[in-house]
Amino acid sequence: xxxxxxxxxxxxxxxxxxxxxxxxxxxxxxxxxxxxxxxxxxxxxxxxxxxxxxxxxxxxxxxxxxxxxxxxxxxxxxxxxxxxxxxxxxxxxxxxxxxxxxxxxxxxxxxxxxxxxxxxxxxxxxxxxxxxxxxxxxxxxxxxxxxxxxxxxxxxxxxxxxxxxxxxxxxxxxxxxxxxxxxxxxxxxxxxxxxxxxxxxxxxxxxxxxxxxxxxxxxxxxxxxxxxxxxxxxxxxxxxxxxxxxxxxxxxxxxxxxxxxxxxxxxxxxxxxxxxxxxxxxxxxxxxxxxxxxxxxxxxxxxxxxxxxxxxxxxxxxxxxxxxxxxxxxxxxxxxxxxxxxxxxxxxxxxxxxxxxxxxxxxxxxxxxxxxxxxxxxxxxxxxxxxxxxxxxxxxxxxxxxxxxxxxxxxxxxxxxxxxxxxxxxxxxxxxxxxxxxxxxxxxxxxxxxxxxx
Amino acid sequence: xxxxxxxxxxxxxxxxxxxxxxxxxxxxxxxxxxxxxxxxxxxxxxxxxxxxxxxxxxxxxxxxxxxxxxxxxxxxxxxxxxxxxxxxxxxxxxxxxxxxxxxxxxxxxxxxxxxxxxxxxxxxxxxxxxxxxxxxxxxxxxxxxxxxxxxxxxxxxxxxxxxxxxxxxxxxxxxxxxxxxxxxxxxxxxxxxxxxxxxxxxxxxxxxxxxxxxxxxxxxxxxxxxxxxxxxxxxxxxxxxxxxxxxxxxxxxxxxxxxxxxxxxxxxxxxxxxxxxxxxxxxxxxxxxxxxxxxxxxxxxxxxxxxxxxxxxxxxxxxxxxxxxxxxxxxxxxxxxxxxxxxxxxxxxxxxxxxxxxxxxxxxxxxxxxxxxxxxxxxxxxxxxxxxxxxxxxxxxxxxxxxxxxxxxxxxxxxxxxxxxxxxxxxxxxxxxxxxxxxxxxxxxxxxxxxxxx
Numbered sequence: 001x002x003x004x005x006x007x008x009x010x011x012x013x014x015x016x017x018x019x020x021x022x023x024x025x026x027x028x029x030x031x032x033x034x035x036x037x038x039x040x041x042x043x044x045x046x047x048x049x050x051x052x053x054x055x056x057x058x059x060x061x062x063x064x065x066x067x068x069x070x071x072x073x074x075x076x077x078x079x080x081x082x083x084x085x086x087x088x089x090x091x092x093x094x095x096x097x098x099x100x101x102x103x104x105x106x107x108x109x110x111x112x113x114x115x116x117x118x119x120x121x122x123x124x125x126x127x128x129x130x131x132x133x134x135x136x137x138x139x140x141x142x143x144x145x146x147x148x149x150x151x152x153x154x155x156x157x158x159x160x161x162x163x164x165x166x167x168x169x170x171x172x173x174x175x176x177x178x179x180x181x182x183x184x185x186x187x188x189x190x191x192x193x194x195x196x197x198x199x200x201x202x203x204x205x206x207x208x209x210x211x212x213x214x215x216x217x218x219x220x221x222x223x224x225x226x227x228x229x230x231x232x233x234x235x236x237x238x239x240x241x242x243x244x245x246x247x248x249x250x251x252x253x254x255x256x257x258x259x260x261x262x263x264x265x266x267x268x269x270x271x272x273x274x275x276x277x278x279x280x281x282x283x284x285x286x287x288x289x290x291x292x293x294x295x296x297x298x299x300x301x302x303x304x305x306x307x308x309x310x311x312x313x314x315x316x317x318x319x320x321x322x323x324x325x326x327x328x329x330x331x332x333x334x335x336x337x338x339x340x341x342x343x344x345x346x347x348x349x350x351x352x353x354x355x356x357x358x359x360x361x362x363x364x365x366x367x368x369x370x371x372x373x374x375x376x377x378x379x380x381x382x383x384x385x386x387x388x389x390x391x392x393x394x395x396x397x398x399x400x401x402x403x404x405x406x407x408x409x410x411x412x413x414x415x416x417x418x419x420x421x422x423x424x425x426x427x428x429x430x431x432x433x434x435x436x437x438x439x440x441x442x443x444x445x446x447x448x449x450x451x452x453x454x
Numbered sequence: 455x456x457x458x459x460x461x462x463x464x465x466x467x468x469x470x471x472x473x474x475x476x477x478x479x480x481x482x483x484x485x486x487x488x489x490x491x492x493x494x495x496x497x498x499x500x501x502x503x504x505x506x507x508x509x510x511x512x513x514x515x516x517x518x519x520x521x522x523x524x525x526x527x528x529x530x531x532x533x534x535x536x537x538x539x540x541x542x543x544x545x546x547x548x549x550x551x552x553x554x555x556x557x558x559x560x561x562x563x564x565x566x567x568x569x570x571x572x573x574x575x576x577x578x579x580x581x582x583x584x585x586x587x588x589x590x591x592x593x594x595x596x597x598x599x600x601x602x603x604x605x606x607x608x609x610x611x612x613x614x615x616x617x618x619x620x621x622x623x624x625x626x627x628x629x630x631x632x633x634x635x636x637x638x639x640x641x642x643x644x645x646x647x648x649x650x651x652x653x654x655x656x657x658x659x660x661x662x663x664x665x666x667x668x669x670x671x672x673x674x675x676x677x678x679x680x681x682x683x684x685x686x687x688x689x690x691x692x693x694x695x696x697x698x699x700x701x702x703x704x705x706x707x708x709x710x711x712x713x714x715x716x717x718x719x720x721x722x723x724x725x726x727x728x729x730x731x732x733x734x735x736x737x738x739x740x741x742x743x744x745x746x747x748x749x750x751x752x753x754x755x756x757x758x759x760x761x762x763x764x765x766x767x768x769x770x771x772x773x774x775x776x777x778x779x780x781x782x783x784x785x786x787x788x789x790x791x792x793x794x795x796x797x798x799x800x801x802x803x804x805x806x807x808x809x810x811x812x813x814x815x816x817x818x819x820x821x822x823x824x825x826x827x828x829x830x831x832x833x834x835x836x837x838x839x840x841x842x843x844x845x846x847x848x849x850x851x852x853x854x855x856x857x858x859x860x861x862x863x864x865x866x867x868x869x870x871x872x873x874x875x876x877x878x879x880x881x882x883x884x885x886x887x888x889x890x891x892x893x894x895x896x897x898x899x900x901x902x903x904x905x906x907x908x
Contacts, residue, residue, distance in 0.1 A: 394491030
């Protein structure tokens with residue numbers, strides 16, 4: 001019986017034009033990663049559940065795609081266990097493996113397993129799909145690519161500087177104007193310290209972030225409503241109103257955070273990164289932004305986030321420094337810093353701004369029309385010659401009607417069509433048609449390559 | 455608790471050098487695919503089990519990796535069903551999705567779903583991992599890449615010709631000497647017809663294949679032992695002893711198969727392919743080989759197989775023509791022809807013959823030694839300049855001991871190291887060390903790029 005096929009919800013087919021665009025994105029990013037001395041690794045799509053479980057919180061465990069054991073997965077299960085119908089508990093009996101949920105945990109697992117062959121600092125990048133059993137919605141998929149670069153085994157702030165340069169280089173190549181926001185977890189900790197409200201960091205950053213929209217009075221009211229005492233809110237005023245250049249912000253923070261050693265350390269780190277970057281010809285605007293509070297349960301130093309300036313969309317890249325990548329696997333003291341590029345959002349931005357270069361498509365440059373066996377026999381050696389010269393070319397395989405062959409050329413957006421009939425064969429030439437201008441010219445096979453490349 | 459991590463059996467991590475080599479393989483193949491007008495697609499890693507089940511035989515169904523449904527996968531199951539512990543049957547209740555087993559069925563599903571947007575003939579390629587719950591062993595993995603190119607929607611033999619050209623082009627680029635064997639299902643059908651033993655094709659080809667090893671008498675004895683009557687064996691003699699050039703073989707076959715319309719059609723097709731290829735500058739030897747009997751339950755016309763000449767290993771590429779890609783999904787008459795490159799085996803062959811080009815590694819070309827903050831500050835703009843010129847370069851992030859930094863350079867096989875100390879800073883220069891020759895030279899930042907590219 002024929003079944004009408006479909007694909008699982010939240011997954012996608014990528015057709016040729018989408019693939020070409022995606023390849024352009026990944027190739028561009030990869031090129032920058034290489035340029036900065038990063039090395040690519042890949043890990044298996046499936047990991048042992050013992051590697052994955054408990055690393056993403058309770059919610060994350062639920063979102064793991066689990067793979068059913070092969071063979072008799074019922075063995076060793078009592079009737080009572082089965083009839084309990086405890087899906088979560090029995091899943092751990094039925095399944096030993098799950099699909100990768102992100103690239104970070106597999107990377108940590110990789111570093112631990114390969115520690116003896118890795119030379120640290122290890123600058124690795126990884127571009128692979130991940131899977132999450134999330135509710136699918138616009139822009140959220142159950143299978144999507146992550147694109148991460150990390151340096152582990154070095155505490156040097158030069159790594160942070162380098163990551164900012166890489167972000168700038170990538171988006172410069174794309175032609176996307178971005179603002180790179182940086183913050184530092186230690187500054188946020190310092191703020192919490194001086195106002196004595198360590199557990200309120202998120203509430204504070206959320207409230208401050210609204211200053212432009214709701215005004216100072218409302219921000220202060222919101223802080224009060226979150227249970228922050230008036231005295232602390234008073235102390236927060238210079239931070240809420242923090243503005244001006246990065247230098248001015250740094251100066252203010254040094255003052256406000258004078259009593260917090262951690263806070264000052266964060267200011268110092270940010271100052272170093274900003275100052276060092278300033279001399280390196282970065283084109284993107286880099287801004288110290290205290291409202292940036294991503295990954296607070298994970299990041300311990302610098303925090304990065306990238307916003308596109310010309311498209312309304314969430315952050316298109318982000319990252320930060322962490323203290324302990326591999327502790328959960330028994331290997332302590334492996335700190336690092338990393339960034340992640342959001343391929344799906346970059347795809348949308350490039351589409352909206354129409355920024356894909358024409359060459360990105362890698363499409364056929366020249367199609368030979370097929371008039372029949374004799375003409376095809378004449379064309380094939382010419383085709384081989386053209387291809388050997390680096391031109392992407394093909395012959396329509398069947399001697400179909402001209403109209404059909406031209407439709408094919410149009411559908412594939414082929415810029416040049418070569419027509420060889422009796423006359424051309426007699427003269428040893430090829431009629432070359434420029435599909436954009438409509439111009440036709442009779443050329444020798446040797447002239448063909450130059451005509452197309454020119 | 456720290457757990458000692460591992461990966462599922464049959465899966466692999468790919469470290470930087472392996473990744474670079476694999477990228478080289480995939481990029482080379484992709485380049486040829488593009489050159490011949492093929493377009494890339496990708497399909498989701500998971501497909502609905504209704505798409506996959508029943509397409510690979512009973513054994514194949516067992517080898518599918520199935521993904522457990524999210525949430526309460528027990529709902530709707532009676533106590534009796536559960537206690538039956540019927541793993542195979544209940545898997546279909548617990549699981550709706552499975553991991554891709556090959557690229558062909560997802561491609562067929564893709565063609566059916568996207569039929570309205572595809573312009574036929576559709577020349578597609580696809581390079582993605584597939585998963586099989588096979589018993590892992592040397593050279594056999596549970597996750598591995600397939601690398602397929604197919605043309606569907608055209609019966610023209612020019613497609614077969616083109617695929618042979620592509621095989622030749624790929625292995626020429628790799629520098630691997632190969633023999634391309636071709637056969638035709640219709641010839642085999644013709645042979646079975648004239649000897650009246652349609653169901654014995656495989657036995658016959660297996661026996662003929664042993665001629666060189668065991669001699670004619672033993673081949674005939676083996677045929678007899680398979681229940682083939684003496685009269686049929688007599689008729690088979692010219693085919694068993696078939697030898698000489700492709701032209702000679704074709705001539706013999708035309709004689710022997712004169713009474714079989716199908717057989718003659720197969721000979722004619724093979725003759726066309728071989729003759730047409732002959733004028734196209736192929737470097738590989740192309741041989742008509744009747745013992746080639748891969749995919750007989752699938753292929754209906756030409757059959758291809760590629761053997762490496764200088765390494766003992768199974769076939770490293772293969773393919774053929776099929777009649778009906780999409781019938782199982784209710785779309786009839788979609789014939790096509792395709793080839794598949796065995797990336798893992800090609801990897802092994804390139805390793806054994808040491809054929810990877812140096813540039814394939816994409817490694818760091820230049821490492822700046824880090825002597826401290828002042829030196830790093832001097833180096834960073836030079837580094838930015840060098841990178842802008844296209845050089846893959848980095849600075850060691852920490853001011854570690856010289857020995858450690860040089861070990862890092864060696865481990866990453868960096869060919870050039872730049873040393874900047876007080877003297878170099880004073881002179882506005884960089885000490886460039888060639889790590890292969892040991893040679894050192896004092897150069898300006900401007901001269902650096904030329905020195906490395908030269």
